[in-house]
Amino acid sequence: NAGVMQNPRHLVRRRGQEARLRCSPMKGHSHVYWYRQLPEEGLKFMVYLQKENIIDESGMPKERFSAEFPKEGPSILRIQQVVRGDSAAYFCASSPATGGVSTEAFFGQGTRLTVV
Amino acid sequence: SQQGEEDPQALSIQEGENATMNCSYKTSINNLQWYRQNSGRGLVHLILIRSNEREKHSGRLRVTLDTSKKSSSLLITASRAADTASYFCATPLYNQGGKLIFGQGTELSVKP
Numbered sequence: 419n420a421g422v423m424q425n426p427r428h429l430v431r432r433r434g435q436e437a438r439l440r441c442s443p444m445k446g447h448s449h450v451y452w453y454r455q456l457p458e459e460g461l462k463f464m465v466y467l468q469k470e471n472i473i474d475e476s477g478m479p480k481e482r483f484s485a486e487f488p489k490e491g492p493s494i495l496r497i498q499q500v501v502r503g504d505s506a507a508y509f510c511a512s513s514p515a516t517g518g519v520s521t522e523a524f525f526g527q528g529t530r531l532t533v534v
Numbered sequence: 535s536q537q538g539e540e541d542p543q544a545l546s547i548q549e550g551e552n553a554t555m556n557c558s559y560k561t562s563i564n565n566l567q568w569y570r571q572n573s574g575r576g577l578v579h580l581i582l583i584r585s586n587e588r589e590k591h592s593g594r595l596r597v598t599l600d601t602s603k604k605s606s607s608l609l610i611t612a613s614r615a616a617d618t619a620s621y622f623c624a625t626p627l628y629n630q631g632g633k634l635i636f637g638q639g640t641e642l643s644v645k646p
Contacts, residue, residue: 451633460622460636461577474633509576511634522567523626523634527576 420445422512423492424526431500431533439495439529443512450493451511451523452485461509467493500533507531540623540637548645553610555640557623558603564626566599566606567634571620580608580621613644 423442431437443450448468453461466474467487478485482500487493497504507530511523541556559566565584569577583590583599583606590597596609610617620641624634 453634453636460638461624461634463633463635466633522579522582524579525569525577530574 422510422524422526424510424529426529427527429529429531431531433501433533434499437497437500437504437531439508439531440492441495441510441512441526442492443510444524446514447512447524448515449513450487451513452493452495453509453511455507455509455528457506464495497531500531502533505531505533540621540640542640543638544641544643546643546645547613549613549615551613553613553617553642553644555608555621555642557606557608557637559606559623559625560604563601567624567626568595568597568608569622569624571622571639573619577622610642615644615646618642618644
C-alpha cells in the first residue's frame with residue numbers, strides 16, 4: 419500500500435507563473451488535507467477536501483489559491499501568479515473516511531516550492 | 535494563535551542521553567499526536583495518545599498526556615544521532631483526524 423504521493427518534490431517558478439501541486443492519497447482514503455510550512459515554522463492548515471467537495475478552506479489565502487479533489491485523479495493545489503512569499507513546503511495528508519477519536523493522518527513527502 | 539506550543543524550541547544533547555520535549559495546547563482534544571520531521575523531509579507519525587490515556591510507549595518513545603494541564607510530553611530514551619530532527623505535537627479539531635493544528639516544533643540535535 420503506497421503512502422501519500424506528492425509531486426513534484428521540488429518546483430521552481432518565476433514570479434507571476436502558476437504552480438500546480440498534486441497529491442494522491444493513500445488507497446482507501448477519501449479525505450485530503452493541505453498544509454503549508456514556511457521556513458523555520460510549523461505546519462499551517464490550509465484546506466480540507468473530500469471527493470468533489472471542499473469541506474473547510476479556512477486556512478486558504480483569499481486570492482490566488484485554490485484546491486480541488488476530483489472524482490478521479492489526484493488532489494490539486496493551485497497557486498496563480500506566484501509571489502516570493504509563496505515559497506514554502508506544501509504537505510498533503512490523507513485519512514480514511516471515518517473520523518473517529520483515533521483517526522490518524524498520513525503525510526506525503528511534500529512539495530518544495532521556490533519562487534524566483 | 536497556535537493550538538500547540540512546544541518547549542523548548544531547540545534542544546542539544548549527547549548520544550545516549552534522554553530528550554524530553556513538552557507541548558501545551560489550548561482547547562479540549564480527542565487525541566494528541568507527535569510527529570518527527572527530518573530536515574527537508576516530510577512528517578513521520580510517531581505516536582497518538584487519546585484523551586482518556588495518560589501514558590503511552592512505543593519503543594524508545596514515551597508520551598504522557600495531562601488533560602487537566604492541557605499538556606503533553608515526549609521522552610526519547612537513549613537518544614541516537616539519527617534522532618536528530620524537528621518534533622511537532624498536533625491536535626485534531628472537531629474530531630477530524632486530518633485537520634491538525636501544529637505547534638512550532640522542537641528542534642532536537644543529538645551529537646555523537
